[in-house]
Amino acid sequence: MKGDKSSDVVANGLLSLAVAIIVLFIALFIISGGFMKQEYLKPWSKEYSNNYNDPRIRLAARGILASSGHNMQPWTLRLDPIDSLSFYLYANPERITKEVDPEFRQMMISQGTFLEYVSVAGEKEGWEVKIKLFPNGEYDEENLLHSMDTLPVAKITLESAQQEEAPLYNAMYMPDTNRMPYWDHELSPYEISSLESASDTSDISVKVYKEQSDHSYITACVIESAIMEAGVPRVMEETNTIFRANEHQKNRYRYGFSVEGQGTSGLMKPVLQGMLTMFPSLNSGKAASQNFIKSTMTSAKNAPAYVMIVTERNDRATQVRSGMIYSRLVLTGHTMGLAMQPLSQVLEEYPEMNHLYTKFKQKYAPKDGTIQMLFRTGYPKKRMPLSMRQDIMNFFVK
Incomplete structure (x- = not known):
């Protein structure tokens, strides 16, 4: 009889736990705006x-x-x-x-x-x-x-x-940026050639870096720049200001960042959105800095190849043309099954980043050239929302 009573207690406990989880999920779903049209x-x-x-x-x-x-x-x-x-x-x-x-x-x-x-x-x-x-x-x-x-x-x-x-x-019609891990597959000569030929002008070049020496150096700079940026409160606050925590905010603003940017989808999306709505501190201050560093490290360590767009000049027209080439690279990559993610922190030009930016620029854009874009590319393990x-x-x- 004692065994039966113990089993009943355990069963009731599990049932109560299951009910509590369901109630919590429903509450988070409602708080996140899960019933709203996207x-x-x-x-x-x-x-x-x-x-x-x-x-x-x-x-x-x-x-x-x-x-x-x-x-x-x-x-x-x-x-x-x-x-x-x-x-x-x-x-x-x-x-x-x-x-x-x-x-x-x-x-x-x-x-x-x-x-x-x-x-x-x-x-x-x-x-x-x-x-x-x-x-x-x-x-x-x-x-x-x-x-x-x-x-x-x-x-x-x-x-x-x-x-x-x-x-x-x-x-x-595919997501332009994929922050998920990429498979450790080398790009083929055809894929490299297709990317590097995206620019049809002599003053803007596209270069793929996959050799170990360059790859290790770029990875180290990407991580170092993320740690640097995470330690600059005004920069992190600017990012936090344009974060949309739930469906209400996403429908209201329709620009900026959201949980989808880190690949969150399915049942985890309303759970995370509900938590961030209830507890905004989860995505601000020290927590946001740590999440940012962790995310960047994951990206850098899952980068089969890096790509740079380098220009001889840095006038406004050249910057615009670099953006056109970047879109061409994104679309060309998609047709080959490749994904891309900008890793631009090391190229940012605020004072705290200046030393690292200058060192990186001197190595990969000599003769007063400018690195307009740095991004990783490879075959993604999952599609982004x-x-x-x-x-x-x-x-x-x-």
Whole structure:
């Protein structure tokens, strides 16, 4: 009889525990906004652009799927009021990340990523996309934010052309960044050649690094720069400010970071979002710094190869063109099954990073060149969830 009573106690205890877990999950699911529609994912639908008759808006709706620094989507668009096949791209000064990007270099690279996606979408729809950079003149570097607001980065004009196969088109609907571990498979000579030939201009080069000496050095610099950045409170706070902890925030802002950025999906997503909503300190201060270092170390230790985009000049047009090449690399990589993740901390130009940045730049960009992008590439073990995107009409202003 005692054995039966003990078994009943254990069974009741397990049942109570199971009920408590279910109740806790439901509570976290509700707190995380799990019942809400994910409006921020609508632009990822291939049917999304069909809502618009204007070809400029349709192509721009694909352009916003491109990667951008901190997923800030720093784009403002204006339709040409006279030419129905032209529109303008401006850098949005309200979407700067001035702590990690005080020279606004990443901001300008993000303009280029958008432009390349628009070009690929144009091929699919039968348009030749002609891009003129800084059509109304260069920025006044002494009054940069005002220049961003008043001078377009590019004038985009569509001309009717024969519809092409557009082999990179489907790759636009895949997540541009994958922070998950990659398989330890070497890139083939064909894959390396495909990536390194992404630039068709002599002043911008793409180089793949996979040899042990370079690989070890780059890995060490990536980790050292992450530790450095984690120790700069104002930089970490800037990142924390644009973190969206739950579905309510993601639907409201539709840009910045979220738990999906670290690959969280499935049942773990509402659990983690609910916890972060209830206890924001889990993603701030020392905890955020430690998580950031751990994540970067995991990425660096799962990097079959690194890739750099290096330029001879560092003017704004070159930065934009580097972004276009980066998008081309991302899309080309997707067609070969490769994923990519920028590891840009060592390239950031705030004072605390200066020594490491200068040392790294001197090694890999001699003769006053500039490393515009550093990222890892390889075959991902898992696919990443899609990230937030704003509604296309939020980008257009008069």
